[in-house]
Amino acid sequence: xxxxxxxxxxxxFLLLSIAFSAVAQQRRQTPAKPQPKPAATPAPTFETLVPDxxxxxxxxxxxxxxxxxxxxxxxxxxxxxxxGGPPKEFKTMVKWLKAHxxxxxxxxxxxxxxxxxxxxxxxxxxALEFASTAxxxxxxxxxxxxxxxxxxxxEEKSAxxxxxxxxxxxxxxxxxxxxxxxxxxxxxxxxxxxxxSKSLFDDPNFRAARNRFNSEPxxxxxxxxxxxxxxxxxxxxxxxxxSAEAAARARQEEDKRNAEPPAPEVEAVPQFVPExxxxxxxxxxxxxxxxxxxxEPEPNAASMAMSGLASAFFSAVESKWPEAVGLALSMENESxxxxxxxxxxxxxxxxxxxxxPLLIPGPxxxxxxxxxxxxxxxxxxxxxxxxxxxxxxxxxxxxxxTVYNSRGTLQTVTERVHESPFLALEKQLKISIKDDxxxxxxxEVGLSLPLTGMGLIGLxxxxxxxxxxxxxxKDNGEKNAPILLVSVKDKEGVRALMPKIIDGLGFKxxxxxxxxxxxxxxxxxxxxxxxxxxxxxxxxxLSSDAAAPRRVVDSYLKHETLASEIxxxxxxxxxxxPAQGQLYISSAxxxxxxxxxxxxxxxxxxxxxxxxxxxxSTTPQPITxxxxxxxxxxxxxxxxxxxxxxxxxxxISGEANPPPAxxxxxxxxxxxxxxxxAQGQYKxxxxxxxxxxxxxxxEAKLVSKEMIENSGYRFDVTLTGENWEVSAVPSEYGxxxxxxxxxxxxxxxxxxxxxxxxxxxxxxxxY
Numbered sequence: 001x002x003x004x005x006x007x008x009x010x011x012x013f014l015l016l017s018i019a020f021s022a023v024a025q026q027r028r029q030t031p032a033k034p035q036p037k038p039a040a041t042p043a044p045t046f047e048t049l050v051p052d053x054x055x056x057x058x059x060x061x062x063x064x065x066x067x068x069x070x071x072x073x074x075x076x077x078x079x080x081x082x083x084g085g086p087p088k089e090f091k092t093m094v095k096w097l098k099a100h101x102x103x104x105x106x107x108x109x110x111x112x113x114x115x116x117x118x119x120x121x122x123x124x125x126x127a128l129e130f131a132s133t134a135x136x137x138x139x140x141x142x143x144x145x146x147x148x149x150x151x152x153x154x155e156e157k158s159a160x161x162x163x164x165x166x167x168x169x170x171x172x173x174x175x176x177x178x179x180x181x182x183x184x185x186x187x188x189x190x191x192x193x194x195x196x197s198k199s200l201f202d203d204p205n206f207r208a209a210r211n212r213f214n215s216e217p218x219x220x221x222x223x224x225x226x227x228x229x230x231x232x233x234x235x236x237x238x239x240x241x242x243s244a245e246a247a248a249r250a251r252q253e254e255d256k257r258n259a260e261p262p263a264p265e266v267e268a269v270p271q272f273v274p275e276x277x278x279x280x281x282x283x284x285x286x287x288x289x290x291x292x293x294x295x296e297p298e299p300n301a302a303s304m305a306m307s308g309l310a311s312a313f314f315s316a317v318e319s320k321w322p323e324a325v326g327l328a329l330s331m332e333n334e335s336x337x338x339x340x341x342x343x344x345x346x347x348x349x350x351x352x353x354x355x356x357p358l359l360i361p362g363p364x365x366x367x368x369x370x371x372x373x374x375x376x377x378x379x380x381x382x383x384x385x386x387x388x389x390x391x392x393x394x395x396x397x398x399x400x401x402t403v404y405n406s407r408g409t410l411q412t413v414t415e416r417v418h419e420s421p422f423l424a425l426e427k428q429l430k431i432s433i434k435d436d437x438x439x440x441x442x443x444e445v446g447l448s449l450p451l452t453g454m455g456l457i458g459l460x461x462x463x464x465x466x467x468x469x470x471x472x473x474k475d476n477g478e479k480n481a482p483i484l485l486v487s488v489k490d491k492e493g494v495r496a497l498m499p500k501i502i503d504g505l506g507f508k509x510x511x512x513x514x515x516x517x518x519x520x521x522x523x524x525x526x527x528x529x530x531x532x533x534x535x536x537x538x539x540x541x542l543s544s545d546a547a548a549p550r551r552v553v554d555s556y557l558k559h560e561t562l563a564s565e566i567x568x569x570x571x572x573x574x575x576x577x578p579a580q581g582q583l584y585i586s587s588a589x590x591x592x593x594x595x596x597x598x599x600x601x602x603x604x605x606x607x608x609x610x611x612x613x614x615x616x617s618t619t620p621q622p623i624t625x626x627x628x629x630x631x632x633x634x635x636x637x638x639x640x641x642x643x644x645x646x647x648x649x650x651x652i653s654g655e656a657n658p659p660p661a662x663x664x665x666x667x668x669x670x671x672x673x674x675x676x677x678a679q680g681q682y683k684x685x686x687x688x689x690x691x692x693x694x695x696x697x698x699e700a701k702l703v704s705k706e707m708i709e710n711s712g713y714r715f716d717v718t719l720t721g722e723n724w725e726v727s728a729v730p731s732e733y734g735x736x737x738x739x740x741x742x743x744x745x746x747x748x749x750x751x752x753x754x755x756x757x758x759x760x761x762x763x764x765x766x767y
Contacts, residue, residue, distance in 0.1 A: 043177030044189060046108055046129045051192055052203045054121055055112040056230065058221040060210075064128070065105030067217055068097050072331035072642065079650035083609055085657030089150040096146060103139060104128065116226060117233040120191065122183040130178045140175050147171055205343045208632050209326025212341055216328035225323040312394050312421035319357045322350035322633060334621065335639040342633040352580070352627060352634040358393055362386040362443035364578035364628065369446035369485045370563040372539050374555035377562050378588050382446035382485075383581040383627070387438050395420040429504035431497070440494050442487030442538070449482055451589055481545035483552060488540050498525070498533065522553045571622050574639070581627030587620035590644055594620065606662050609654035616643045616650070661730075664712035664737045668728045669766075671707055671715065672743045675726050678702035679745075691724045693717055712736030716758070727758045741766075 050058065067073055077094060080086055108129045115121035130136040153167040172186045181189065200206050206221055213219050322342035330337040342350050351357040362384040369382045422433050431437065488494050499514070517524045526532035526546055534541040534549035536556050541549045555561060562568050567587055575582060597605070597613035605613075621641035628635050658666065675697060682692040686700050694717040697703040708715055713728045713736070725744045730737030733756030741751035742759035750763040 044179065044192075045177070046110060046127070046179065047201045048199045049110065049127055049176075049179065049181075049189075049192065050112050050125070050200045052198045052200045052206070053116055053226070054119060054192060054200075055125070056114040056116065056223045056226045057112070058200060058206070058223075059109075059111035059113075060219045061109040061111075062217050062219070063105065064107045064109050065101040065103070068101040068104075070331065072336070075642070075646055076649055079612055079646065079653045082653075083606075083612065083650060083657060084653030093150050100142070103135075104130075106131070114227070114230075117230045122185060122187050124184060125187075126182040128180045128182075130180070133175075133178050136175055136178045136180055140173060140180055143173055143180065147173065204345065205324040206326075208343050209324065209341050212630075212632060213326055213328035213339065216330045216339070217332075218329040220327040222325045222327070223323075224321050224325060228321070313358050314356065317357050317393050317396075319354040320349070320351050321354050323348065331642070333642075335641050336645050338638045338640070340636040342635075344633055350633065358390050359383065360386045360389045360393070361580040361627070361629075361634075364580050365444055366578045367444065367446075367582050368487070368537070369444060369539060370568065370584075371561050372485055372536050372541065372552065372556060373446070373448050373483065373562045374552060375560045375562055375565040375568075376586075377448050377584075378451045378586045379449045379584070380446065380562060381449075381581070381583045382444060384443045384579075385445050386443065387441060388434075391422070391434055391438060395422060429501055431500065431504070436497065440488060440490045440497070442489050444485075444487040446485035446539075447483070448485070451585070451592070481543055481548040483548055484542045485539045486542075487538055488535075491535055491538070494540055495523075495535065502527070517550075519553060520557060522556065524550050524553055526550075567622055571624050571639070575624065575626040575637075576628045579626050579628045580634075581625075583623070583625035585623035587622050589623070590620035590641065590647070593644075593647055606654055606659055609650055612650045612654075613647055616646050619643065661712075661735070661737050664730070665739055665741075667707065667711040668713040668715075668737065668741055669749065671703075671711055671713070672726060672728055672741055672749065674703055674707065675715065675717065676743055676747055679724055691719050693719065694726075725761075727760075729754075729756055729758050 061067060081091065081094070110125075110127040110129070112125040113123065115123065128139075130139065148169070151170045154170045155165040156168050157165045170184070172183045174181050174183075174189070176189055200221075201210075205223075209221055210219060323344045324342075326341040326343060328339045330339075342352075344350055351359075352361050353359045365384045367382045370380070373380055426433055513527055515526050517526075522534060522536045524532060524534040526549075530546060531542075531544060532546045532549050533543075534553055536553060541552055543549055562584070568584060572582070572584060593613065597610050621643065623641065623644070624639045626637050628637075675694070678697045678700075679691045681702055682697055682700055683689060686692075687696075692700065694703070694708070694715055697717075698705045698708070711728075712731050714731055716727050716729075718725045718727075723745045725742070727743075728741045730740070738753055739751050740754045740757065740759040741749065742761060742763055743749050744761060749766045750761065751759045751766050752763045
């Protein structure tokens with residue numbers, strides 16, 4: 001039985017093996033059914049590359065090649081290349097861009113920066129668009145060869161100190177269809193799509209700003225709401241970290257207290273306390289006369305009220321920024337035109353000027369104040385203001401606020417419900433500003449200012465205001481004394497109110513000294529030469545200079561107003577009418593720079609910089625600005641003369657890379673001022689009433705020895721009785737410096753080229 005069974009089992013096993021082999025072979029020979037392939041991810045485009053919640057700042061340059069070829073860009077590069085001494089890499093990049101500008105003539109450049117918190121994104125993302133994939137591939141090969149010449153590899157230290165640092169590329173370039181994408185580190189573009197399913201171009205705020213600025217060559221978009229959200233997240237991180245640190249510190253202190261054995265009780269021993277003597281100081285009338293102690297007079301109530309009012313104007317309300325800002329730059333004309341559009345979702349509003357939130361615009365107006373101020377006005381600003389809303393906002397109680405304390409955690413500060421800042425002033429004046437003043441006033445407010453002290457980066461400040469002398473020998477006040485203009489609805493009501501206001505401000509009895517002068521439809525009221533105001537047209541004109549309103553009247557009656565001035569009319573023609581605000585800075589600003597550049601004794605500027613500035617400032621032009629609203633939100637537009645911008649770039653470039661001799665001359669001038677100031681300190685201190693020699697000043701550590709030795713100049717201090725003189729001559733004339741300098745107790749810097757000989761008090765002053 002067993003014999004039969006074994007062969008049968010073996011046969012069955014053999015048959016099964018053959019059968020399974022046949023089936024397996026048949027399965028191998030039968031073709032497999034085709035499986036569906038995953039859909040290919042479409043290459044990103046210029047419009048779909050950046051998601052709406054990935055970056056806070058977006059920039060776009062249109063027609064890159066045309067911009068490279070433009071006169072504006074080349075004019076800006078000229079002073080940088082000739083005066084600034086830029087690094088070799090910058091020069092190489094400029095040369096390469098000019099050589100390849102045809103390849104990117106119609107290309108668009110995209111820049112995204114400031115990534116949102118919590119997202120693993122490169123700090124900066126740059127994309128360049130081409131007409132086709134082939135053109136992008138061709139440029140990619142060229143860039144892979146060129147970029148390492150200006151962006152060398154960076155060394156990255158390994159976590160293992162035994163291993164040497166590894167050099168890695170400082171950029172990453174990848175192609176995505178017709179786009180070339182640059183990032184500081186390797187990055188997978190698909191991660192951008194994981195950030196959001198919606199493109200930035202689908203964001204309504206972005207779309208509104210970009211559509212408004214669709215023709216400008218340079219466009220930028222700042223997501224203010226996103227930035228605030230990022231800052232809030234960062235602040236929360238700091239709070240959480242500070243709370244965790246405080247909790248850990250508390251646990252450590254608790255553990256430390258629990259681990260320490262209890263201190264033994266010690267019976268208190270009474271200590272001897274010496275008797276304290278009380279000293280009584282008697283203040284006599286002699287002490288009061290001699291001024292010890294001084295009794296400060298009580299401040300003027302009106303001054304305190306006005307000070308509180310000014311403080312409330314800048315701190316009464318919190319700034320409300322827009323959700324986003326669209327920016328555009330145009331450089332085709334004689335000016336660089338910069339525009340900023342504040343955009344919000346429907347129903348939301350923001351401050352027109354967030355830095356000064358209480359500048360609440362009123363209804364758009366066609367400005368009339370330029371028809372009042374003189375034609376030679378240097379700086380003029382006018383704005384339509386909603387005075388009622390400003391009053392209401394300032395009078396509101398301030399809400400609770402939160403601040404960071406010294407430990408870095410937030411603390412709520414509860415401010416008491418303050419009185420209206422107008423209350424003290426209204427008590428002083430015995431009037432109601434809301435009921436008695438505001439109904440009499442219009443919305444247009446203008447301000448005329450001199451250009452004194454107004455400067456530009458790299459350039460000096462404008463000249464001081466000029467005093468106008470009349471034929472009778474009397475001056476008519478500063479040529480551009482500050483003047484305030486307020487439109488009035490009820491001239492008679494304001495005329496009746498002004499004496500009451502002046503008396504209430506603390507000028508008791510001054511009304512008796514008032515003198516009124518009427519000429520045609522104008523009226524000037526002056527108070528003993530202290531101050532005055534005038535009614536001109538529909539405006540109340542006020543000035544701290546008593547003669548200024550009279551000069552405004554003279555210009556007005558002669559029809560020599562700013563509105564009739566040729567440059568004002570020509571350079572403000574672009575401004576929208578009506579508008580909510582307007583700014584005009586006359587060409588006197590550029591004219592002052594031209595005069596400064598042409599000064600023969602200007603030793604703070606190289607000859608190259610002087611020649612460049614003189615050439616640029618041949619045609620002075622004004623600066624103009626407007627504030628309007630086209631329905632999207634506040635629109636700010638600033639027109640800067642191209643030559644003025646180029647002068648600023650030239651000034652900065654010349655400052656950054658002065659010739660060695662000029663650098664030494666600047667150091668010598670600084671040393672002269674240092675020695676001059678040190679003389680006063682030495683006389684009051686170690687000099688015991690006498691001035692010091694240079695060695696004594698250095699020994700007293702009032703003057704730096706290194707500064708003197710490294711300036712390339714020799715200094716000689718001469719003491720002449722109660723005065724002193726100091727001169728500086730080049731150590732090697734023509735090499736370490738050219739001009740010689742002189743200064744004495746009058747603190748006037750003088751100097752000239754004396755071929756290495758000392759300068760004297762007869763040399764011309766240097767400003």
